[in-house]
Amino acid sequence: MSAPAGHYQPLARLPEGKDSILNKAFVGPKQPIIDGLPTFSSPYEEREWVKGHMAAAFRYWGKLGFGDGLAGHITVRDPVKPNHFWMNPASEHFSMITKSMLVLVDEHGNICPEGAQLPINAAGFNIHTAIHAARPDVNAAAHCHSVHGKTWSAFGKPIEMLVQDSCAFYNNISVYNNFGGVVLAKEEGVNIAKAIGPTAKNCILQNHGLLTLGQTVDEAVYMFMTLDRLCYAQLLVEAAQASGIQRTLIGKEEAEFTSKVAGWFFGHLSPEYKLILKETKGEFLQ
Template sequence: MLDLGNRKSIYQPEQQGLKFPDLPEFDTPAEERKHRKERLVAACRFFAQQGFDYGFAGHLTIRDPERPELYWTNPMAVHFANVNMSNLILVDHKGQVVEGEYAVNRAGFVLHANVHEAHPDIIAMCHAHTVYGTAFCALGRPIEPITQDACAFFEDHVIIGDEAGAVAVENHAGSNVAAAFKGVKAALHQNHGLLTASRHSIDSCAFWFAALERCCQQQLMVDATGHKQTYVTPDRARYSREHVGSEYIGWLHFQAVYEQLAKEQPDMFD
């Protein structure tokens, strides 16, 4: 174990006075709510940028800081690229829209509401029907530690095989997903797709979703070569996960994404 002192990560500079992202602090719940909604919108735009759209499929959520029994999410049948501050909706665990003009995605409500309700510590969730993640989930296999990037998920993801392939539109369907998210940040829902959850931020949740999709792509590419794979040893995989796979690191990665999106797509704040 490295002695990081007061730092959260080895990536935080020891040298004082350098520009480096700081974790936000808020004086009021309203400030935190605005921040969370901005980052939720940015996460949706990021998903559009990454090509994670598939019609109306895909849903991202973040708890309201003042009313944790409610969560903000993207509106039904609005493309990720068109999500902005004004069309987000606030939903309760029964699937009722408390604030906003749009309907909620039924499958999103079933999956996310069950997880949020079962795990008060989870504040954000992401799911989308991606090409490589969906393909890899059909194999019923875990992410193998074949790269440093893949080590970020070593012993930190699960495979959910129950009700594999059945669309989650009935309330009970989300219970198995909720049960699986105990102490992990990601799940491979067999014959369905990827899910990530965060106890830290929507920033972290969105980045690790994109990273998981990338790992699925890399694994499928390596499999396609037909060559024997070389694995990172468990001790080294855990070491890498500690330093490159934390919630904080996911948040830190997303800061570069957010700054670029804010510069290129200012309409997301409308």
């Protein structure tokens, strides 16, 4: 697994220029309405930020009911050792995750002393290590067996451009059509990485569930939630159409235009992070 060293790229910065699409999306004082990444004084400081947001991301998934036994995993590339990644232990519920529970694993599956000494999900390691190797342009990957995501995955089809939120996935979603069972072999992880391709950040794993990528854990996790809800919407539309009601799809030009803003908006976990921080009094940061 190889990746260039250095800090992560900021997920979002409002582009300069009064004619920017994103600048037109806001009114009022020009303040950072949605937080981007802070400036880090060292990779070690950045590591702590990553771990804190990763723990919050699991708490968010717990609130959404995404916990499913030992299944489900998020990984984030380590800023200090870019060929290592942080991962959740296999023995803890999403709603209980703290920074100190996160495991640092290398490309060979060795548990490193900088993190918790706890077991990790082998299938998750095989999927994520292949993705991190194939996609050095992303830092985070998220996968779990959400009900709506795994239900829609049985069709082996991407979601359609049904509503405004769908446009965040315009030309940004792939499908892995081969279900090879629980991913206990490295080859299956490689096959999944190939199915995602060099540019897409979202994938529907047929008969399995959803997988999302991001520059940050915030982006990967929030896009996962958005995609799961869109799978739910797609299922409702399919059911309505079966009773004779016809759907209307968003046109290609409109979807492409909207994707430039929608993809940016849905890459942020900032409001949810602040809520979890308040609700838990920062307990997840321990």
